[in-house]
Each structure stands twice: as C-alpha cells, then as structure tokens.
Amino acid sequence: MLMKKKYAICGVSGRALGMFAKPILTTYAPRSELVALLDTDPERFELFRTRFPEHPAIAVYGEEEFERMIEETKPDVVIVAGRDDTHARYIVAALEHDLDVITEKPMVTTGADARRVLEAERASKGSVTVTFNYRYAPVHDKIKEMVWEGRLGRITSVDLNWYLDTYHGASYFKRWNRRRELSGGLSIHKSTHHFDLVGWWINQRPVEAFAYGALHYYGSEGELNPERVDGRHCGTCTAASRCAYYTRWNARHVKDDHLGLLAAEGRQFPYTGYRPDQCIFDSEIDIEDTYAAAIRYNGGALLSYSVNFSLPYEGYRLAINGTKGRLETTEYHAPSRTPFPTPVQTIDYFPLFGSKETIHVVHREGGHGGGDPLLLNDLFLGEDRSRPYSVLSGAADGAYSVATGEAVWRSAKEGKPVAIQDVLAGWKGELTKA
Template sequence: MKKKYAICGVSGRALGMFAKPILTTYARRCELVAMLDCDPARFDLYRSRFPEHTAVGTYGEEEFGKMIDETKPDVVIVAGRDDTHARYIVAALERDLDVITEKPMVTTGEDARRVLDAERVSKGTVTVTFNYRYAPIHTKIKEMVWEGKLGRITSVDLNWYLDTYHGSSYFKRWNRRREMSGGLSIHKSTHHFDLVNWWIGQKPVEAFAYGDLHYYGAEGELNPGKEDGRHCGTCLSASRCAYHSRWNASHVPDDHLGLLESGGPRFPYTGYRPDRCIFDEEIDIEDTYAATVKYSGGALLSYSVNFSLPYEGYRLAINGTKGRLETIEYHAPSRTPFPTPIQTIDYFPLFGSKETIHVVHREGGHGGGDPLLLNDLFLGENRERPFPILSGAVDGAYSVATGEAVWRSVKERRPVAIAEVLGGWRESELIER
C-alpha cells in the first residue's frame, strides 16, 4: 500500500524537493494527496509543472483539519515560510501523524520546545531534512570522528562564506525579517550548527557571539541611493548597483526560485516578489556573525559566517586528542572567479605524517546529499550505516536554539545558555516511547 503525503507550504522547495520525487521517482510507494497554502496562485504553479497530477486536493491555510479528515495522509511535509512550521508540525503531532519538515524546524526556542513537548506525547515523529549531512564529504568526516581517528574532540573551526549572488538573495526575500525567518543565524546557520553537533556527537551548551549588518540595509556602503520600496526588476538605480550589475547579465539570470528553468511566469505568487531591494530600511537581521559555542563534552566551536563575499564555500578544521582534519570546499564553481580544486580531507595524526583522503563525489543538490536523503525519507533509512544520519526533533531544536542564542548574544552582549533558549528543557525529559 502506498504511503500518503500532504504538503503544508507550496514553496519552490516543496515542489522541487518533495512533490516532484513523490510523483516520479517514488511513485510506486508514495502518493501526494493534498497541499495547503495561503496563496491559491501556488496551486496554479503546481498544476503548470505537473499537469498530469492536478487531482491533488488543495486547501487554505486555515483548513488543516479539513485536509487531514478528507485526505487522511500518513505523513505531513512542512515546507512553507519558516515561521509557519511550528503551527503545522504541532497540529500534525496532535493527530499522531509523522512529520517531515524543512530546516529550520522552527524559528524560535519557544516553538522548538512546543514541538518537543508535542512529540513526547504523540505517536508521530518529526524528521528534519538536514541534507548537508548526506553530502559524501560530510558523511566521511562523521565516519572519521566516529572511528576515533581524531580521539576526543576538543575544538572545531568553521568559517562559512556566501557569495554576492547567494548571500544577497536572502535580503531580497522574506528571510530579511527576523519575525519570519528567525534571522540568518537560524534560517541558514542551523545547517552548519547541525553538522557540527552531528560530527562531534556533543550537545551545545552555551553561545557567545558578535554580529552586525555590514553589507545590506539602508546604510549599506554600496547602496546607490536611499529609497525604500524598490524592486530589482524595475529599479531606476539598477545600473548603479554593483550587486545587480554583477548578477543580471544574460548568461547569469537571477533565478533563485527556478522559475525561468520551469518556463513559468517570473513572479507567479500573489502579493509576493522575491526581488525586493537589498538596501531597504525594513531589513532587521545581521549579515555577519562570529560566534563561540561550548559543548557538553568540552569541545569549543569557533564559527563565522559572512553573506557577501567574492566566492562561496567553507573552511573546516576539527581538532582532537589524537589528531586534526582540515578541508576546504568551494561551492558554485561556475560563479567562482578562479579555478577551484576538487574537495579532499587532510588528516594529520598527532604523531605521524599527513594523509589526504579523496571522497567519491555524487551528482545532486547540496553536494550530492539530496538524492541520498530522499531515499531515506521515502524508502526507509539505510540501517547498514554505523551511525544515525536522519535528523529528529531534538536535532532540530538544538540547531535552532544555538542560532537563537547567537543572535540574542549579539543583541544582549552576554553568553546565552541553550537550556535558557529552550525554556529549561533538557534531553533527560524524554521518555521511552
């Protein structure tokens, strides 16, 4: 019998990452029975992309209960705007349904606590789609730590870079408002915090951070003129905007939603355009962070992220009592203005010679991780792995709480405890289910 899925939030991610695989690759075992969204135009976009699958039921944002009663899904997929996640996750758990949610699981520690409490008494479970875990290079790093090649982990250095194309996209869209995204230390950095938590097998305890808005917003140094309400597609100052000029040449179309590739209209949604000016006054989040996180096993993380750099990628070092590993990745080589090497891992035993490890690279989004994640989601997790890889509600909560602790530390100029963000919740509160 096919497992039935309902999608809450018909985003570009929902259509590409979930609806399409359910309707194609996994159609023999999966069925899409319903979609819910606040904007009927999103259903039209779905129908234009999948005209042979137009019988799927559609529901408004207040019709969750009706959707469940009429279509009886086994799993609810939550993939809408970040601040809507908690509402539908908790509602699904209250009906004992399983949930698959996009990252971040929620946008606040308070909502993370709500999800944890709801899951504790539900027959349903939450899976958070942290696809970066599945990139072969990241899985290899986890394997090396798990095998003990580094010994007990003592410190991690992670510096993440987003280029002027990708980084600026968050400031054109709804992500630029903290009330909708939690800020980028949650919306984006939860990916990074989850990777570190998973790699080292320790829980975050406390964070201290600095951060600021350096590139975007009304005071951005490259703002061609202080004026609110502009859109890239109609801006009279576009020719004087370095960001627009760099990425709007005919060979590099600005298409973060994948609309040009799909042949659809450029802005198919009601009342929403993803090309708002990156220099608007309303932007209330940071674009640069430097943070330190303390972990339950004694490890320390030194983390930084910058959302406006000449190239994209990251630099990672993990140190332990038996050795160190280093790796550098350059994302989006087609946008990088210099040749980029294939990513490898350099392993330095504490007493011995360096070893360079080459990892088989895979096709697919997020470093080849997306196809592997989808297999686990829709076919069942590969039990032959020596360590768990699918993320649950606790993983989602720790990553969100770390992100909130970071931006609260920036604002309040003090260390912020993870337990404080989660309302005093601790993993010991979990009961056997």
Template sequence: MKKRYAICGVSGRALGMFAKPIMSTFSARSELVGLLDRDQARFELFRTRFPEQQEIGTYGEHDFARMVEETRPDVIIVAGRDDSHAKYIIAALEHDLDVITEKPMVTTGEDARRVMEAESASKGTVTVTFNYRYAPIHTKIKEMLLEGKLGRITSIDLNWYLDTYHGSSYFKRWNRVRELSGGLSIHKCTHHFDLVNWWIGQQPVEVFAYGALNYYGAEGEANPSKEDGRYCTTCEQTAECDYYSRWNSRSKNIQVQDDHLGSLGAVKSKFPYSDYRPDQCIFDSQIDIEDTYAATVKYSGGALLSYSVNFSLPYEGYRLAINGTKGRLESVEYHMPSRTPFPTPVQTIDYYPLFGSKETIHVVHREGGHGGGDPLLLEDLFMGEDRRRPYRILSGAVDGAYSVATGEAVWRSVKEHRPVTIGEVLKGAFSEKVLSLSGKGVAGE
C-alpha cells in the first residue's frame, strides 16, 4: 500500500525536494494527496510544473483539519515559511500523524518545547530534514569519530562562509525579518549546529556570542543610496550596486537567478506569488537580523565549539577542525567552485594522530544537492532508513530542538551580552519522558 503525503507550504523546496520525488522516483510506494498554502497562486505554480497532477486537493492555510479529513494522509510534510512550521507540526501530531519538516524545525525555543510536548502525547513522530548529515564527507567524519580516531573530543573549530551571491539572497527574501525566520542564527546556522551535535554525540549546554549587521541593511557600506522599497529586477541603481553587478550582466536578457529561486525565478519581473517578491533590496531598512556571528558553545561531554559564520565573502564553503585526546582532523570545502574566482582543490580529510604521521583521506563523491546528501536523505525518508549504517542519521524532534535552541541562544547572547544556557531557552523541555521516546533520540545517538 502506498504511503500518503500532504504538503503544508508549497515553496520551491516543497516542489523540488518533496513533491517531484514523491510523484516520480518514489511513486511505487508514495502518493501526494494534498497541498496547503496561504497563497492560491502557488497552487497554479504547482499545476504548471506538474500538469498531469491536476486532481490533487488544495487547501487554504486554515483548512488543515479539513485536508486531513478529506485526503487521509499518513505523513504531513512541512515546507513553508519558517514561522508556519510549529503550527502545522503540532496540528499533525494532534492528529497522530508523522511529520517531515524542513529545517529549522521551528523558529524559537518556546515552539521547540511545544513540539516536544505534542510529540510526547502523540502516536506520530517528527523527522527534520538535515541533509548536511548525508554528504559523504560528513558521514566519513562521523565514522572516524565513532571509530575513536580522535579519542575524546575536546574542541571543534568551524568557520562557515557564504559568498556574495548566496549570502545576499537571504536579505532579498522573507528570511531578513526575524519574526518570520528567527534570524540566520536559526534559519541557516541550525544546519551547522546540528552537524556538530551529531558528529560528536554531545548536547549543547551554554552559548556565548557576538554578532552584527555589517554588510546589508540601510547602513551597508555598498548601499548606493538610502532608499526603501527597491527591487533588483526593477531598480534603477543596479549599475552602482556591487552585489548586483558581480552576478548579473548589464544586459537585462542575461540575468543570473538567485540560487534559491531556480525555476521559480522572475519572468519579465513577475514572480509566481500573490503578495511576495524574493528580489527585495538587500539595503532595505526593514532588515532586522545579523549577517555575522562568532560564538562559543559548551557541550555536555566537555567539548568546546568555536564557531563563526559570515554572509558576505568572496567564496563559499567552510573550514573545519576537530581535536581530541588522540589526534586532530581538518577539512576545507569550497561549496561552489563555479562561483569561486580561483582554482579550488577537491575536498579531503587530513587526519593527524597525536603521535604519528599525517593521513589524507579521499572520500567518494556523489551526485546531487548538498554535496550528494539530498538523494540519500530522500531514500531514507521515502524508503525507510538504511539499517546497514552503524549510527543513526535521520534527525528527530530532539535534534531539531537542540539546533534551534543553540541558534536562539546565539542571538540572545548577542543582544543581552551574556552567556545563555540551552536549558533556559528550552525551559525544561527535555524531560526523561521525552528523551525516552523510542525513535525520538538525542543528537549523535
């Protein structure tokens, strides 16, 4: 019998990452039965992309109960704007349905606690789609740590870089409003915090951070003029905007699309939404989030993370080092060689035993998004987790909550100029009852 899926939030991610695979690669065992969104135009976009699927039921943002009653889904996929996640995750759990949700699971520690409580009272479970775990280079690091190559983990250095193409895209879209995204310490950095949690098998305890808005917003140094309400596809100052000029030809007929829009990009400056444009000016005064962070995180097993992220740099990627009582590993990744203005090496892992010779490890690369992680994640989601792995890799609600709480603690520490504990962000959400739920385990298990 096919498993039935309904999607809440008909985003580009929902269409490409979930709807299309359900109706193609995994159609033998999966079926899409319903779509829910606040914008009717998104249903038209779905029908345009998938003209053979005209009969799938569509529902407004307040019609969740009716959708469940009429379509009888087994699983709810939550892939809309971040601030909508909690509402639909909790509603699904109240109907005893399983949930697959995009990261971040929610946008606040309070909502993370509410999700945990709803899951503990439900027959359903929550899966958070942290696809970075599935990149072959990242699973190899996990395996090395499980093998004890580094001994007890003492510290981690993780510096993440987003280039002016990708980094600026968050400031064109709804992500730039904290109320909608939780800020980038949640929307984006939860990916990074989850990776560290999973790699080292420890839980974050306390955070201290600094952060600032250095590049974007009205005070951005590259702002051609202080003026609100501009849009990239109609702006008359694009020639004076370095961020626009770097990635776009002077000819309006040759225009690089934002990598998060893909086939949803503008056609003659028109977007397939009723009340939203993803080409807003990156120098608008509406922006109320940071674009630069530096943080220290203390973990339950004694490890310390030194983390930074910057959303406006010449190239994209990260630099990682993990230190332990038996050695150290290092890895450097350039995410988008095609956008990097210099030659980039293939990513490897350098292993330095505390007493011995350096080893360089070459990892088999895979095709697909997020370093080859997306196809593997989809197989686990729609075919069941591959039990041959000696470790858990699908993320649960506890994992999602820890990553969100770390991101909120970063922001609160920036604003309050003090260390912030994960406990105060989650307010006791991780009771013994919650943590003992089968299949809903702690990060790194």
C-alpha cells in the first residue's frame, strides 16, 4: 500500500490555496494528505473551507502554535507560503524538527535570514526546496539545455531586461509588497526569480553587484498621482476617475490574482485588516520600482540586468553570450493585456562562426509559461531523474538569489558595489545546482 506523505501549510495565502492545497487535495491525493493549516488570520481558514467544503476537518492553528501543530499532526513536509517576512521563522522551525520544507520564493527577505536557513539546513536531516517555477517554463528549460550542451561555450555575459506592465507592476504597490520590511523590496520579492534563472542557466554563483534604483512611478511623488492624499483604496477612492492606472484597467475584465480570487468567492476582502487595493501613490511606499544593475559571477560571466514596474507591455528580452556563440529570445507575457499583436516566443541561436538558427519550443498549458504543472509533479511525485541536470531549487539557490537582490538595493542606496558574501556574512556553501 502506497504511504501518503503528510503536509502542513504555514500561510494560507491565495498562492497556498491554488498552488499547494488544491493539488494536494485533488491531483496528488493518492500520495498526499493535507493535515494542517497555520495562519495569523482565522478568516483565511474560513476562505479555505469555502473553497474546499468537502474538507471541513483540516486542523487549523494560530501563528504561535507551530510546535503544537507539529506535535499533533506530525507532518512530513511543511509548506511555507505566507507573507515573505514570515518565511524564515517557519523554515528554520521546521528544519529544527528535521522536516523537509517547500517554500515559496523568495525563500526569505534578507541575507541574514538566508544565512540562518543555510545553517539550519546544514544541522538538520530535513532539506529546503524553493519553488522557482520559472525554471520549468519550456523556453527556459530549452535555454538551460543549450548552455548545458555547450552550444554557447563558456558563458561570458548575459543581458536581461524585464518589463512589468501598468497592471501587474502596479499590483505590488497596492499590497504589502510595497514595504521593504515585509517583502525585502522588489529586487528580492520579484527579481529573485530572474537572478535564480541566470544562475541556473549559466551554473555560476554571483560574487558582486553594483546597481542604481529609483521610485519613478509610484509613491506620493508619482507624476500621475491625481492628488496627494494618503490612505485611499481603489474601491472607495473619489479620485479614481482621474487615476490613469485605475481607469486603464477598471473598464476591462482582467482577473487579478488577489482581487480575482475574492470575486470568485463572492466575498469582499475576506481577510482581517487587509485590503489588496491600497493606493499606489501612498507616501508609506519605501521601495524602488526601477533598477539597473551589473552583477559579476565566480565563473567570469557578467550580467547586465534591468527591471521596470510600469511599462505599456509585459515580458523580457534576453541574450546570453559565450565563447562559441550567442542566443537571444523575447517574451511578450500576458498577450491579452498587450495593446498590439505578439509573436510566439522562439530562441535565436547564433554560432560564433555560422548561420543563425531559430528554435521553436513546444509550449505547454499551465501557469508561469507551463512551468507550474511540471514543478508540482517534481514536488509531489519526486524529481524527474531522466533529466541530465536538476531543475528543483534548494536552499543555496534561494539564498544566493535573495543575497543578490539585497546587494542590488543596498548598492542603489549606498552608491557602491556590494559583495554577495558580505550580504551572507561570509557563507561558503555549495554552488547552485547544475
């Protein structure tokens, strides 16, 4: 008889419900069992029961009841999916119980907490998996394969420019992400995805970062702020008709990952003391919305990176250069929100001496470019060992991506290069998985 693995979820977020609870209770139910939920807000337990009425008896615990949860439900794995600043606490506590951990990205919000996790994992029988689902997107996997096969030779430089549109980009400034103490800033909350991808593609570890950053679009000084008043919410704002961000998207039926969830449940803001429609022009916003960075890697590669959180369309442009050639690709994400026709993403390969080759990749259904279903298979069925390289991310991957993000915002504030090892307080762990 197949033994079921028992899971407890810390942080009953929308992501926790859709990405983890639902698959455990449905697709992977023959091998998995959800035994506990932990959160600061009892209303989130009620939201879980509304979405999964056939599972009313799942044990629930408050934020201070982690030890009792472990003792009473005896999970094999703890899934950490709450607000970013809560991750370190539950990851370390689970490792101290020799349990495995699955955590949403970013693994933590500071280099100091990354170091704590690395040390806790080293002393534990448990291990940490960070759900970097972008690795699993078919185009990203193909890029990894091309680099791994040596088609580019030794990697010398990478150019990555990431764009978020006025819908997605603004959403971070409506929510708790807009405060650095809660999210680490967007060079951590969002850019860890990008830094992890680059490190995984080229199999090199970041050494140093130099960056510039600014708050151009949002906050009280934003040029499109209709009036300087704090504490507004989109749902009740009297200036909404004069807000370009609001009027651009309010007239269209676009499902937001937070507001759409609430609408689907037929309930208005079913969270205690939290609304995901805070004004993007509030003066409490203390993070940047634009970065340009140069990052040096231990294998000699150089990354030129930029990200912008308020653009007319969403996607990225990537080029990877090596001693034997170059590849380029452009992605237009969320075509339904893009005000012009967008092509299907391909990869252009330019050998150093030879003819250009355009590579068409088989695209898949599912979130994050078809990556989510493949990630879930690896999480709940075990990693696919037929691949010649690992795709699942570990604690070292999570730590280096967070440390790079912190080095970026610190460099932007301090005006000088920041060493990754300084952010990690001299940690000398393993290189990111190949």
